[in-house]
Amino acid sequence: MADQTRAFLEKLQVKPGKSIKLKERDPRDTLIFEDEELTKAATAQLAQEIDALQDRLYAEGQRALLVILQGMDTSGKDGTIRGVFNSTGPIGVSVTAFRRPTENELAHDYLWRVHEACPKRGTIGIFNRSHYEDVLVAKVHGLAPKKAIEQRYEQINAFEKMLSENGTVILKFMLHISKEEQRERLQERLDNPKKHWKFNPGDLDDRKNWGDFQDAYETMLDNCSTTWAPWYVIPGDRKWVRNAAIAHIVKATLEDMNPHYPQPPWKPSDFKIE
Amino acid sequence: MADQTRAFLEKLQVKPGKSIKLKERDPRDTLIFEDEELTKAATAQLAQEIDALQDRLYAEGQRALLVILQGMDTSGKDGTIRGVFNSTGPIGVSVTAFRRPTENELAHDYLWRVHEACPKRGTIGIFNRSHYEDVLVAKVHGLAPKKAIEQRYEQINAFEKMLSENGTVILKFMLHISKEEQRERLQERLDNPKKHWKFNPGDLDDRKNWGDFQDAYETMLDNCSTTWAPWYVIPGDRKWVRNAAIAHIVKATLEDMNPHYPQPPWKPSDFKIE
Numbered sequence: 001m002a003d004q005t006r007a008f009l010e011k012l013q014v015k016p017g018k019s020i021k022l023k024e025r026d027p028r029d030t031l032i033f034e035d036e037e038l039t040k041a042a043t044a045q046l047a048q049e050i051d052a053l054q055d056r057l058y059a060e061g062q063r064a065l066l067v068i069l070q071g072m073d074t075s076g077k078d079g080t081i082r083g084v085f086n087s088t089g090p091i092g093v094s095v096t097a098f099r100r101p102t103e104n105e106l107a108h109d110y111l112w113r114v115h116e117a118c119p120k121r122g123t124i125g126i127f128n129r130s131h132y133e134d135v136l137v138a139k140v141h142g143l144a145p146k147k148a149i150e151q152r153y154e155q156i157n158a159f160e161k162m163l164s165e166n167g168t169v170i171l172k173f174m175l176h177i178s179k180e181e182q183r184e185r186l187q188e189r190l191d192n193p194k195k196h197w198k199f200n201p202g203d204l205d206d207r208k209n210w211g212d213f214q215d216a217y218e219t220m221l222d223n224c225s226t227t228w229a230p231w232y233v234i235p236g237d238r239k240w241v242r243n244a245a246i247a248h249i250v251k252a253t254l255e256d257m258n259p260h261y262p263q264p265p266w267k268p269s270d271f272k273i274e
Numbered sequence: 275m276a277d278q279t280r281a282f283l284e285k286l287q288v289k290p291g292k293s294i295k296l297k298e299r300d301p302r303d304t305l306i307f308e309d310e311e312l313t314k315a316a317t318a319q320l321a322q323e324i325d326a327l328q329d330r331l332y333a334e335g336q337r338a339l340l341v342i343l344q345g346m347d348t349s350g351k352d353g354t355i356r357g358v359f360n361s362t363g364p365i366g367v368s369v370t371a372f373r374r375p376t377e378n379e380l381a382h383d384y385l386w387r388v389h390e391a392c393p394k395r396g397t398i399g400i401f402n403r404s405h406y407e408d409v410l411v412a413k414v415h416g417l418a419p420k421k422a423i424e425q426r427y428e429q430i431n432a433f434e435k436m437l438s439e440n441g442t443v444i445l446k447f448m449l450h451i452s453k454e455e456q457r458e459r460l461q462e463r464l465d466n467p468k469k470h471w472k473f474n475p476g477d478l479d480d481r482k483n484w485g486d487f488q489d490a491y492e493t494m495l496d497n498c499s500t501t502w503a504p505w506y507v508i509p510g511d512r513k514w515v516r517n518a519a520i521a522h523i524v525k526a527t528l529e530d531m532n533p534h535y536p537q538p539p540w541k542p543s544d545f546k547i548e
Contacts (some may be wrong), residue, residue: 076363086363089356090400093364126364149284183547190542197333197536204545262471268464271478273457 005031006246011230014225020233022214022221027178029235031245039244047087054124059094060259061122063167068127069252070136071175072213073203074185074237077128080175083243084250085126094119097128110134110152111159121167131156132172134268135220139232140212153223160229170229171253173246174217177236179210236260278306278528282519286506288499294507296488296495303509305519307410313518320521321361327528328398332366334533335396337441341524342401344410345449346487347477348459349510351402354449357517358524359400368393371402384408384426385433395441405430406446409494414486427497434503443531444503447520448491451510453484 008031014020033039057063067078085093096117105113110121119125135152138144157256160170177185186207189199225231232249237240282305288294307313331337343351361365370391385405394397399463409426412418434444451459463473480487499505504524505509510516 080361081365088364089360090362090364090367090369091352094368096366186547190545194535196538199538201540201545204547232387261468264470264473266475271464271475273460273478
């Protein structure tokens, strides 16, 4: 892993067992990135490299990468997927958006639908929202008893540990935007008719609970950043910084996984094609 | 739809109710495409346009596009997905590869796993192989009684009609390669260590049954090209011709669907963002 990337991991990772103050993480931080256009070009290049690494992951067929994206409305979950994974194409990458659970999903435990959507070996799975909603919106809106929610942190850690021990590498990104940035992005959805479909009046209610959500995020980060599935807090106000940071981390992670083309149990000379 | 594309549809489509001879379809046909590099550049442009149309399909959220790819081993199903849909990225595009059915899948009717994988409204679903294997490999290898296989053509037509009447537009492409081209591609998988993982010794058995497979394809094309879900036979020996032809048809189909941004039940002035 390049030193530059290691410095990132250090800076953005939530250290397991330590507590974090989101107020001390600046959503407008530009990290090591200076020029916007140069950074965008470098990110496009990283996206190509991620694509090439994904091909090897697919050929190897032994391990998976799970990327979890969480953040307030408008924090750029879709934009991250487009910016970092568009070059990777749809073969070997699955995206699952977790919306309000269905009746059938609610009839099971909260990890049931999440487990079902986990990526197959050889592929990258991206979660747009995740089981973490069950300690975020569920907590702020009181959708489950307090005690049940308290129990979830450890349940989630155990679940993710099991995934990790069975071949799934997990990266978790909180897209950290400021309340002012969210105001601008929501306003843009009202001002631009092509974005009306993205505007959900209910988002304004969550915005009213901004402080409660930030508290719930902090508790989640404090409890669920583990050595096997660390959380990264990504400065989200500048989309190009966000994409660059995540692309660096994803690429470094895939490089560390170092997937290799499998050795077949035969020699090419075993065959003659008629 | 452009006249050029309409000429394509005419030429490549299997006319519902007519019978077809695969021997009369040249796998090396270059259609209207002349220069390889210019055609590749035009296909990349079409892929961008498909991406833009997909965004509108997603915003609209009312209809889906199902693209079914069938063809002999090495016919280029994965290559088509990369060539035509890579720009579309993984949001709103799902790829399902149908492999040998699992025990659980075999415990249900053959359309059960296919139905489950059909694309959600707003998305494009791509099938790499499909329920058509149940009238192809199933027929050649005798995996089901003859009478059961005979019944499937009508069952499939009825199933696809239901999908179509419920908002899913269906395109079916048979990637038509020559036996000689397959030989070269299989040999390449043996010669190139990075392609060893793609080589499956079992493919050689299917190759021995080439003629039976071609017959099964013809019967399937004769029986299952319908007005609501037409089959196209795509010349497959030249990858750039294959991708160009399919990109044209997919783009024309999405243009005909003409998805539009939905009108929300509110006016922007209803809201003030605090």
